[in-house]
Amino acid sequence: MKLNYDIIRNLLLKIEEITDGDKNFSPIYFFKEFPETEETVIAYHLKYLFDAGLVEGSEGYVIDITPFGRxxxxxxxxxxxxxxxxxxxxxxxxxxxxxxxxxxxxxxxxxxxx
Incomplete structure (x- = not known):
C-alpha cells in the first residue's frame, strides 16, 4: 500500500488532540474517527506511525506521539x-x-x- 501523507497528518493531529500520555487508544477508535477511510488503510498507516517512531504504545494501542513525531x-x-x-x-x-x-x-x- 502506498503511504498517504494526508492520512498520516490527520492521524497525528487526532492523536495529539486525544492523548495524555497515559490512556491507550485502539485502532477501532481511529476507524470510528475516520469513517470515510477504509479500516485497512487506517490500520496500515497506524502501523507505519509505530514503525517510523512517530507514535508510542503497545500491542497496536496508541499512547502518545514521540518527540520525533511531534x-x-x-x-x-x-x-x-x-x-x-x-x-x-x-x-x-x-x-x-x-x-x-x-x-x-x-x-x-x-x-x-x-
Whole structure:
C-alpha cells in the first residue's frame, strides 16, 4: 500500500488532540474517527506511525506521539505550509518522511525570513 501523507497528518493531529500520555487508544477508535477511510488503510498507516517512531504504545494501542513525531507534526501542522509542502512533493510522486519534514521546515524558515 502506498503511504498517504494526508492520512498520516490527520492521524497525528487526532492523536495529539486525544492523548495524555497515559490512556491507550485502539485502532477501532481511529476507524470510528475516520469513517470515510477504509479500516485497512487506517490500520496500515497506524502501523507505519509505530514503525517510523512517530507514535508510542503497545500491542497496536496508541499512547502518545514521540518527540520525533511531534517534531514532524510541528513542521506540517500549519495548513498553508502543509499544502505548499504537498505541492512541492507532488511532481516527485513519492518521497521519504524526512524529505516531507525538511521541505515543510524550509518553507517555515522562509516565511520567517531565515
Amino acid at each position: 517534531n514532524y507534526l510541528d513542521n506540517i501542522r500549519n495548513r498553508t505550509i502543509w499544502e505548499e509542502t504537498k505541492s512541492k512533493i507532488q511532481p516527485l510522486g513519492s518521497v521519504t518522511l524526512s524529505v516531507v519534514s525538511e521541505i515543510a521546515k524550509s518553507l517555515i524558515l522562509s516565511k520567517l525570513g531565515l
